[in-house]
Amino acid sequence: xxxxxxxxxxxxxxxxxxxxxxxxxxxxxxxxxxxxxxxxxxxxxxxxxxxxxxxxxxxxxxxxxxxxxxxxxxxxxxxxxxxxxxxxxxxxxxxxxxxxxxxxxxxxxxxxxxxxxxxxxxxxxxxxxxxxxxxxxxxxxxxxxxxxxxxxxxxxxxxxxxxxxxxxxxxxxxxxxxxxxxxxxxxxxxxxxxxxxxxxxxxxxxxxxxxxxxxxxxxxxxxxxxxxxxxxxxxxxxxxxxxxxxxxxxxxxxxxxxxxxxxxxxxxxxxxxxxxxxxxxxxxxxxxxxxxxxxxxx
Amino acid sequence: xxxxxxxxxxxxxxxxxxxxxxxxxxxxxxxxxxxxxxxxxxxxxxxxxxxxxxxxxxxxxxxxxxxxxxxxxxxxxxxxxxxxxxxxxxxxxxxxxxxxxxxxxxxxxxxxxxxxxxxxxxxxxxxxxxxxxxxxxxxxxxxxxxxxxxxxxxxxxxxxxxxxxxxxxxxxxxxxxxxxxxxxxxxxxxxxxxxx
Numbered sequence: 001x002x003x004x005x006x007x008x009x010x011x012x013x014x015x016x017x018x019x020x021x022x023x024x025x026x027x028x029x030x031x032x033x034x035x036x037x038x039x040x041x042x043x044x045x046x047x048x049x050x051x052x053x054x055x056x057x058x059x060x061x062x063x064x065x066x067x068x069x070x071x072x073x074x075x076x077x078x079x080x081x082x083x084x085x086x087x088x089x090x091x092x093x094x095x096x097x098x099x100x101x102x103x104x105x106x107x108x109x110x111x112x113x114x115x116x117x118x119x120x121x122x123x124x125x126x127x128x129x130x131x132x133x134x135x136x137x138x139x140x141x142x143x144x145x146x147x148x149x150x151x152x153x154x155x156x157x158x159x160x161x162x163x164x165x166x167x168x169x170x171x172x173x174x175x176x177x178x179x180x181x182x183x184x185x186x187x188x189x190x191x192x193x194x195x196x197x198x199x200x201x202x203x204x205x206x207x208x209x210x211x212x213x214x215x216x217x218x219x220x221x222x223x224x225x226x227x228x229x230x231x232x233x234x235x236x237x238x239x240x241x242x243x244x245x246x247x248x249x250x251x252x253x254x255x256x257x258x259x260x261x262x263x264x265x266x267x268x269x270x271x272x273x274x275x276x277x278x279x280x281x282x283x284x285x286x287x288x289x290x291x292x293x294x295x296x297x298x
Numbered sequence: 299x300x301x302x303x304x305x306x307x308x309x310x311x312x313x314x315x316x317x318x319x320x321x322x323x324x325x326x327x328x329x330x331x332x333x334x335x336x337x338x339x340x341x342x343x344x345x346x347x348x349x350x351x352x353x354x355x356x357x358x359x360x361x362x363x364x365x366x367x368x369x370x371x372x373x374x375x376x377x378x379x380x381x382x383x384x385x386x387x388x389x390x391x392x393x394x395x396x397x398x399x400x401x402x403x404x405x406x407x408x409x410x411x412x413x414x415x416x417x418x419x420x421x422x423x424x425x426x427x428x429x430x431x432x433x434x435x436x437x438x439x440x441x442x443x444x445x446x447x448x449x450x451x452x453x454x455x456x457x458x459x460x461x462x463x464x465x466x467x468x469x470x471x472x473x474x475x476x477x478x479x480x481x482x483x484x485x486x487x488x489x490x491x492x493x494x
Contacts, residue, residue, distance in 0.1 A: 006420040013419045016311075016439050016478050020353050020383070023309040040397070042362065044309060044355040079395060079410060080355055081440065103416035103440070126417050260308060260362055261338075 009126025014148035017104065017128050018212040021045060021081075021149070021235055025225070025256050026214070028052050028239040031070065032077035038242070041252035045081040045103070047237065048074040053110050053157030054240035054279065057291065063111040065093040071100050083130070088297040089115020091124075098127045104149070106130045109296035110156045110239075119297060122146030132216065134167045134294055136174035136203070137193030143210055144196050150209055152233070153294040154217020157240050159281035161224045163294060164217045168231045171213065178204040217294070220245070220278045222258030222271050229262035246276030300329035301494050304346035306372075307336035308362040310354020310384060311477060318477040319350060322485035328494060340371040348377045348468075348492050351385030353439065353475055356410060359384055360398045373401055378468030378492035380485065386471040387442050404466040405448030412443040412459050412473075426463055427454045429483055436462070436474035443473055468492050 007013075024044025029035045035046045050066040051059065065086050075082045081103035086093035093114075094105050107120050109132050119142065122129040128148035133139035139150045152171065154164030174193070178186055178200060186204055190197040202210050215228035216237035225236045238255055245251040254271040261267035289295075301323060305315045319334045337343055349372070351359075363369050372379075381389045390408040393400045398410075413419070419440055423433040434455070443460030447453060454463035454470075462473035463484075470488045 006422045008417070008420050010421055012437060012478060013416075013421060013439060016437055016475060017416055017419065019311040019314060019478070020355070020439060022311060022313075022354070023307070024355060024358060039357065042358045044358050075415075080357060081416065098417065101415045101417065128416065256358070256361075257365065260365075 011148075014128035015211055017081075018130070018149035021214075022212055023259065024235045025259050026083065026235070026237045027242050027252060028237070029074060029243070032073045034243055034248075035074045035078045035082075037249055038252055039078045039080050041249060042256035043080060043252065044235070045083055046074065046078060047083045047085065047106060047239075048102070049085050052240040052243060053293070054159070054244055055157075056110060057157045065090070065097065065111070068096060068100055071097065071102065075101055085111055086120070087111040087114040089113060089118050089120060091120045094120055094125060098125055102127065104128050104130055107147075108132065109153060109293045113296050119145050130214070132294070132297070133171070135170045135193070137195045138298060139171060139209055139213070140193075140195035140199040140203070143199060147211065149212045149214065151214040151216040151237055154215065154219070155284050155287075156217045156293050157282075158218050158284055159220040159241060159244075159279040160284050161218045161220070161227065163284055164215050164219060164228060165231065167217075167294075168215055168228060168233060171209070172232045175203055175208060179207060219255075220281065222254045222268055222275075225255045226258045226262040226268050229259055235259065240279050244279035250275055251278070299494065300331040301348075301489075302332070302346050303334045303348045303350065304337040304343060305334060305350045305352060306359070306368075306385075307338050308366065309358050310352040311475070312336065312352050314477040315350045315352045315382075318482055318485055322482040322489060325482055326486050326489050326494070328489070338366060340367055343371055343375060346375075346377060347494055348489065349375055349379050351379060351381040351388055352477070353383035353385065356384035356387040357395070357397050360388060360400070363388070363401075364399060369399070369401070373403065378470070378488060379403060380488045381469070381471045382475050382477060383439065383441055383473060386444070386473055389469060389471045390444070391448070404464060404469055404471055405451050406444040406461070406464060406471075407446040408442050408444050409460070410442050411440050413438060413441055416440055422457075424455050424457060424462070426484070427452075429487065431483070434476070434484065435479050435481060436476075437478045438462075438474045441473040444471075465491070
């Protein structure tokens, strides 16, 4: 097999990688020790970052890509895939993570946006991207830019699942709506939601997004995770919910089991028993406009 | 003949395997009442003529096989097993990672992530022994390879880094993902080897 006959970084490889994560839990970690705990608990991948979202909220200021030393430390500590976050539009941070060997890049609203007009041109990269979305239009704009995975945004670092539910219901509802539309109506609707017409048609025909759709932003308990799975998520991201809980190891294992048995309340009841305190929660309505992460990028 | 195929549905690209097997069953001329079901517990295996173990995270799937009481039931499963990527790791007798409790159904040693990280994932056309027509367009995603195979295991394909397709009795294990490409020749060959 000659090297020139191999093809790297194709759309199929990017979307295929995302498909392998389905039914899994991806956990935020800030160091090697947490990464090992996540891996042993059954995480399918870890998200390396400088601080978990609830700490980003507390610290304020500008939140950026993690220190490469930290990312490398996490890559060396585990055998499961390692993802990393970059600021919206910051394609150089993405180039750096690609060089470090990160398996997927999250162009994330949790960090401070670097570009208020454009997202990263993700087709220029060999490494796959995941992006946040609140509705079908936003999701399809990101897919059109080359995202291989979508995650509903929710409101990260709040431990409050309400926004994650809102965004998942919005996307699922919109897909149900376009399934019942005529070809002409779909074109009109695509214009209305500012999404490419061919992607709207594809979603309508397949009855789902063209890429894997995870849930994120506010998942703090096994029941929260199972709720998002029952609403149609292909898997979940848990940020502050694990390592800001009283017993991270047990919480991590319990959330993995709840996702695996998301439609079996007996199992969810069993794994939820005596887990200690979940992360402290925030009422989303008390956030100031500039404290709302989900409105970053559109 | 109507056939029931199970797909281990603990984690990974389960729906892709279900779709590919539906296609393969119809191309093989199996009965119109043939089905492909998700297997999450030992009872689901009942009546299945074959089982697929999908791609995904082998450490996670291994852990969940244990948690769901599926380890012995899969080892005792009388039908053929079709395994891709993580599935190949799990079918092996020996794996380079102590966290994985492999099923040991194929006599081989498997190394995980033998090609490196996602940026080293690739597509390539590879010849597969006994497959007529074009070479197989194989999709390798953080793929494993077999480094050693025991007697009685037939090597179907290899690349520079190692063995990427094997057959042993009714079982077939592949380091790549035929379920992602639309080419069901390997699925069909597996079903035929199972006598279906």
